[in-house]
Amino acid sequence: MSRRVSDHDVPEGKEMEINSAPSSRRYSSENLPYVHKVGVPPKQNLLKEFTSTVKETFFADDPLRPFKDQTGSRKFVLGIQTLFPIFDWARDYNLSKFKGDLIAGLTIASLCIPQDIGYAKLANLDPQYGLYSSFVPPLVYAFMGSSRDIAIGPVAVVSLLLGTLLQNEIDSSKNPIDYRRLAFTATFFAGITQVTLGFFRLGFLIDFLSHAAIVGFMAGAAVTIALQQLKGLLGIKHFTKKTDIVSVMRSVWGTVNTEWNWETIAIGVSFLVFLFIAKFIGKKNKKFFWVPAIAPLISVIISTFSVYITHAEKHGVQIVRHIDKGVNPISAKEIFFSGEYLVKGFKIGVVAGLIALTEAVAIGRTFAAMKDYQLDGNKEMVALGTMNVVGSMTSCYVATGSFSRSAVNYMAGCNTAVSNIVMSMVVLLTLELITPLFKYTPNAILASIIISAVIGLIDIEAVILLWKIDKFDFVACMGAFFGVVFVSVEIGLLIAVSISFAKILLQVTRPRTAILGKLPRTSVYRNILQYPDAAKVAGIVIVRVDSAIYFSNSNYIKERILRWLTDEDEILKENQLPRIQYLIVEMSPVTDIDTSGIHALEELYRSLQKRDVQIILANPGQVVVDKLHASEYTELIGDDHIFLAVADAVRACTSKMEQP
Incomplete structure (x- = not known):
């Protein structure tokens, strides 16, 4: 609808029309002394307006566009390719791409195996469950995921969060069977949560957790995880089950004269220094990215062999002792689908699923931007959720994208999700053939590997930038950080979410x-x-x-x-x-x-x-x-x-x- 300049402002014979959009009017107010008034826009149909709003909110990318004007058979093929992207990009797959994926897969496998064993301990589960979670979920993701670079498996933050929340309900040392069942139940509902968000295109909900809050939460979790590793690094047998810094330090200093073991400390500290040097080499020269990637496995091999030939376990050095051999056992019947633990598993699963989803989507978007390709967030959620649902039925706990492994995967030259398949096959061989060799692996090495891995979660530059740009964001970051470090992981998470919503409310009101x-x-x-x-x-x-x-x-x-x-x-x-x-x-x-x-x-x-x-x-x-x-x-x-x-x-x- 056009707007007219008021008659009393326009000389006779000079009447002219002005377009509705201010930027497209024919004559600007700079050139004419006329006063331009705003007219009434055409009345919009309520149903069309509502439909347009819903479409823009949930279907801005128009997922049905590729299916328009297609035959029935073509629509079926496109549907399969949409659900399983591997059938789309596999048509152009060649030997050259496989070489890059093979090298990347072997590299991240060497990193994930020792990490998985340590992360399982963070979740208060036996070591093999960490390896199980790097076998089945990556395979499922490789078929359904749309990211070329993300590496799937257990991660430190989710392992700690899951272990803390599960321990609040069931003592893992007194009732390990129900604890394990609750872990599978939480993993199942974490997957259901992720699939639901993706299917109903509700991925925008995770954006309510601000970047500042995530930076603070991750940093706090990294400090908490590192402090928890003092138990293995110092050889302490009786350690607090609380995660706050006060309880941990009281437990550490209270056992200086009774439980600290110098052989354990020597092993742990020496290899921790080695891991930091390897990281420094990889950071200094990108060509040596494989050095920090393979360093954890080298540490495990050397330390395990040293303990075996010296029998250091007889002198107080704590070792892994046993990892079950064989592929993932079926666990579908162990999930609580009724009883008092059903609701508890659901609550824990929702929280763990959202945190895992936030981390994975952030990682996927980061590397997609670096390689300049589009990442469908809703497809990612469905893929991540499906792999966790399947994982919960095959003795896995919550898996997601790992930033450290994804970075190594990217630098190793991965081309597609086949690198995850290669990694999964290496883990399978490890479960079938090599697990007995981990018997003499010292816990101090696992502690060192975890500490060196989580240090990267503390992003000092991001915190400084938050201070420079937005003081409220800095407060949100610090609130989440101190909540995790001084109280607990769940309280820190609650503070992070609360501050994120408080910021939104403040800006709106x-x-x-x-x-x-x-x-x-x-x-x-x-x-x-x-x-x-x-x-x-x-x-x-x-x-x-x-x-x-x-x-x-x-x-x-x-x-x-x-x-x-x-x-x-x-x-x-x-x-x-x-x-x-x-x-x-x-x-x-x-x-x-x-x-x-x-x-x-x-x-x-x-x-x-x-x-x-x-x-x-x-x-x-x-x-x-x-x-x-x-x-x-x-x-x-x-x-x-x-x-x-x-x-x-x-x-x-x-x-x-x-x-x-």
Whole structure:
């Protein structure tokens, strides 16, 4: 619908039309002295508007587009390829790509095997369950996942979180069978949660956990995990089951004279130094990425052989002792589908599933951006969820994308998810042939490997950047960090989520407003705090609202505008200048308004009437104008008090003030 310049402003024979979009009008207010008014947009159909909103929220990528105008057989093939992307990219797979995937798969396998054994201990499970979780889930993901670079398996943060939450319900040392069953139950529901989010395209929900909160939570979890490893690194037998730093340090220093074992400390510290040196070499020269990747396995081999030939276990060095040989046993019957542990498993699974999903999606997006390909977040959720559901039925606990292994996978030159299949096959051979050789592996080595792995989760540069950019983000980061370190993992997570939501609420309920002034020699109006040379217009206050106006912030916006007006009036009185006659509200940033917002504008109008001040609206969007007309607010203030731009509104107000 076009808008016309008001007849009394346009000379005879000069009538012209202005397009609805301000940016596409034929004549700018800079070239003509005419005042451009805003017209009424065409009324939208409610069903179409609702359908459009739902589509944009859940189906912005239009997943059905590839299926349009296709034959039935073609639709079936596309459906299979959508569910199993491997059938799409496998058509172009060749020997050259396999070489890269083979090297990458062998490299990450050498890293994951010792890590998996250690991470299983974090989850209070026997070592073989960590290996099980790097066999089945990566295979499932390779067929269903859309990321080329992500490496699947147990990760430190989720292992610690799962172990802490499970231990709160069942003591793993007193009732290991039910503990293991609850772990499978939690894994099952973690997978169901992930599949549900992906199937119903609710992936945007995980974005509510802010980047700042994730940085703090990960750093806190890294410190907590590292502190937990002091048990194995120092040879302590009686260690606290709590995770807070106070309890851990009390447990450490309380056993200095009774349980610390110097042989264990020597093994652990020496190999920890070796692992850090290997990391430094890999970081210094990217060509040597394989050095830190293979260092953990070398450490395990050398330390295990040393303990075997010296029989250090007889001198107090704690060893793994036993890892079950063989492939994953079926565990579907062990999942609690009824009884008191069903609800507990569900709650733990939802939390662990969301954290695992957040980490995996973040990793996948990072490497997809580096290689410049698209990653379908909803497909990823379905793939991750399916692999955990299948994993829960094959003796696995929650698996997800590992950042350290994914980074090695990327640097090793992986091309497709086949690298996960190669890694899975190596783990299978390990389970079938090599597990008895881990009998003499010292726990101190596993502790060293975990400490060296989790240190990378502490991102100091990100924390410094948060401080520089947004102090509230920094507070959120530190809140999550200290919550994890000084209380517990679940409390730290709760703080992270709470602060993320608090930030959203604060931004929604207390939006920014600004006083605008005119830039010299232009018709542009900008924030006077940002542009010191912007000058206020005599007799007029121009306020910009930088947010949609909803029930949550409408009263604040109304009161803030009135405070701006009161402050300006006081300044004018002190300087004996003419009073304010017009209030112009710049509404271009106002994307939407609800009934509470309109009610607040009506109250603002009445308050201004008592002060003998006229309200003017400048450049409201289509949705806002539609609602203002539907509520008859435009009739209340007058159709001639809504303008295309601030400059138009100022000219109209100035001309009226100049009239005798």
